[in-house]
Amino acid sequence: MSVGLLVVGAPRSAGADVETLLSMLPAHLPAPVVVVLHRGPHDVLAPPLGRRCALPVVEPDDKDDLVPGRVYLAPGGYHLLVDRGSVALSVEPPEHGCRPAIDALFESAADSYGAAAAGLLFAGHDDGQEGLGLLQARGGRVAVVRGESESGEGQEGEVERLSLADVGGWLTRLAYAARGRVQP
Amino acid sequence: MSAAASAAALEALEADLLLEGVARHWGFDLRSHSRPQLLRRLRRHLREERLESFSALQARVLHDSEALEGLLRALSSTPTSLFADAAFFRDFRARVVPVLRTWPSVRVWHAGCGTGEDTYALAILLHEEGLWGRCRLYASDASEGLLADARTGVLPLPGEDDARRHAESGGRGSLSDYYTRDGNWALLQPKLRDGIFFTQHNLTIDGSFNEFHVILCRDTLLSFNRALHNRVHARLYESLARFGFLCLGRKESLARTPHAAAYEELEGSGHIFRRVT
Numbered sequence: 001m002s003v004g005l006l007v008v009g010a011p012r013s014a015g016a017d018v019e020t021l022l023s024m025l026p027a028h029l030p031a032p033v034v035v036v037l038h039r040g041p042h043d044v045l046a047p048p049l050g051r052r053c054a055l056p057v058v059e060p061d062d063k064d065d066l067v068p069g070r071v072y073l074a075p076g077g078y079h080l081l082v083d084r085g086s087v088a089l090s091v092e093p094p095e096h097g098c099r100p101a102i103d104a105l106f107e108s109a110a111d112s113y114g115a116a117a118a119g120l121l122f123a124g125h126d127d128g129q130e131g132l133g134l135l136q137a138r139g140g141r142v143a144v145v146r147g148e149s150e151s152g153e154g155q156e157g158e159v160e161r162l163s164l165a166d167v168g169g170w171l172t173r174l175a176y177a178a179r180g181r182v183q184p
Numbered sequence: 185m186s187a188a189a190s191a192a193a194l195e196a197l198e199a200d201l202l203l204e205g206v207a208r209h210w211g212f213d214l215r216s217h218s219r220p221q222l223l224r225r226l227r228r229h230l231r232e233e234r235l236e237s238f239s240a241l242q243a244r245v246l247h248d249s250e251a252l253e254g255l256l257r258a259l260s261s262t263p264t265s266l267f268a269d270a271a272f273f274r275d276f277r278a279r280v281v282p283v284l285r286t287w288p289s290v291r292v293w294h295a296g297c298g299t300g301e302d303t304y305a306l307a308i309l310l311h312e313e314g315l316w317g318r319c320r321l322y323a324s325d326a327s328e329g330l331l332a333d334a335r336t337g338v339l340p341l342p343g344e345d346d347a348r349r350h351a352e353s354g355g356r357g358s359l360s361d362y363y364t365r366d367g368n369w370a371l372l373q374p375k376l377r378d379g380i381f382f383t384q385h386n387l388t389i390d391g392s393f394n395e396f397h398v399i400l401c402r403d404t405l406l407s408f409n410r411a412l413h414n415r416v417h418a419r420l421y422e423s424l425a426r427f428g429f430l431c432l433g434r435k436e437s438l439a440r441t442p443h444a445a446a447y448e449e450l451e452g453s454g455h456i457f458r459r460v461t
Contacts, residue, residue, distance in 0.1 A: 062436050063413060064437075081221060082220065083409075092221065107224060111192070
């Protein structure tokens, strides 16, 4: 797998979908997964999200290493940024009213991993769209998971749009198709 | 290389040149700061200043000390309300205060105080616990501009949320006893303001300036990269008396720092550590 990092962003309303996504991750995933799910400072999220996930789900401390095969969940009250193999938490002001914010994670993934990062955004919030665009511009593989109510092609056009059922296939293609790809 | 990748490489180069210039001309070494955070803050500062590139920012910052102060301010972030992290102050009351009561005098250092919200919250707490008379509270920051704000003792008027967090922290009495209102602003009581020694101190280059019994350094080191973070921890260790307390942010760890073995974490506290050797 040439993908070195998978970043996932989701609004609060997509919490159950994120749990489903985590249950689809293969047990021997060769990349770290970093998740921002919008949350309040006191929500307990790691145990419920980890319930059906084959990988350990942790809320990292600042400057922890990013280890392949683990899921890192942004803690409440902090932005989670990635910095070439490690976690960098930040108390910069909230963005789109959110801390953790999805844009913050995606922007740092674009900076630090570029084309080696893949990004998955669950629709339903403004936060994350700008960061996803930046990640895509830097060559990262990106997709939006649309909500239940939406159907067909989305308005973004250039960004691949998936239903929750398609995500498993997208993850598999990420692991295989990317291998032969010529980097720009 | 794609256009976006080459633009990113150019931006990274300009960022490096800006940081190099600031370090060599002003002595503020930002090169060891956490890179992703630095890039994001610099970009936001650029948008706010309506500048096109880091090169344009560099030209301005090198020739104008006020522009440098603006940059340092943009790079800092401290809580904007009193008792922002009520759980920490509650743990401090429960676990640290009883020990401080047994000591005849206590020197406290708040490293990275920013505009002083947590400093004043701590002063209020120490006053409520009857320890203010025997405590000397030092508060430091690298930025003179932020310190000047902190010294005024003027804060945005605390609202209901602040009063609730103060109560959650175990606060007795009313928060409003500690300030007088002036419109939308609160002027903290002179007895608190005048008892705090605000001093300019740059954790990244300045040495230890005293020995302390309590050091608060919460979420300040998030902005540093791992190497600098560890260097600063060596300095904090030198500045802390044996059996003194080191209070870190809720998600900060001593695990990879050189003196990790010298501390014990107080169980069930929000990352309060005690130096034991």
